[in-house]
Amino acid sequence: MKAVILAAGYGTRLQRDVSSDSSGRFAHLVGVPKPLLPVGQCPLITRWILALSRSGTVDGIYVVTNAVYQAAFEEWAAQFPGVRVLSDRTRSNEERLGAVAGLQLAVKHFHVQDHVLVVGGDTLFKEDFSLAEVTEKVSQLQVRREDSCLVLSYQCRDEETQKYGILEVDDDLRVLCMKEKPQPSETESRRACPCFYVFSKRSLPLLDAFLEEKKVK
Incomplete structure (x- = not known):
């Protein structure tokens, strides 16, 4: 299974709030994308990398970001040899591709032909969330039907x-x-529905179909 972390948002509201804070307590967070914000002792996205690595079910992790934050993510990813960063080349909130197009970009760029776990880079679950339980549920579903997907x-x-x-x-x-x-x-x-999905490899062609239908509408 591969994992795609969607981190191409611009955090417009968050950056506005951080910039307007008069206390100065959060000045160091100006220009920091949401997935790289500290949660405890490390960035939020690092917690996902550690959890995915420990799960033993993921053998490739891809982070989709934008051109503005690409350098920051590449610097962060240097400590994780198994993580690869891809820019969607947008530079503003108005240009953003959206989650489905971002996922499609990763699937095509990295030639993914495997089941894909998708998580929003700014998604944070409670402590009782179990990635092992999720992957076990997916396995059970796909024993019955290989094209089964899971949405939380x-x-x-x-x-x-x-x-x-x-x-x-x-x-x-x-x-x-x-x-x-x-x-x-x-x-x-x-x-x-939080941004956390598991797509079967047989469902990936539907990304193209969805985006084509969206163009028509």
């Missing part, structure tokens, strides 16, 4: 549906659709 979700409050992608599922927990930041009245589901 958690229960959010009514007023929080407008902040997240909300999954609607059937009785077997198969995804029927995802609604992007719906009003509470627009869906009965309260399953918020």
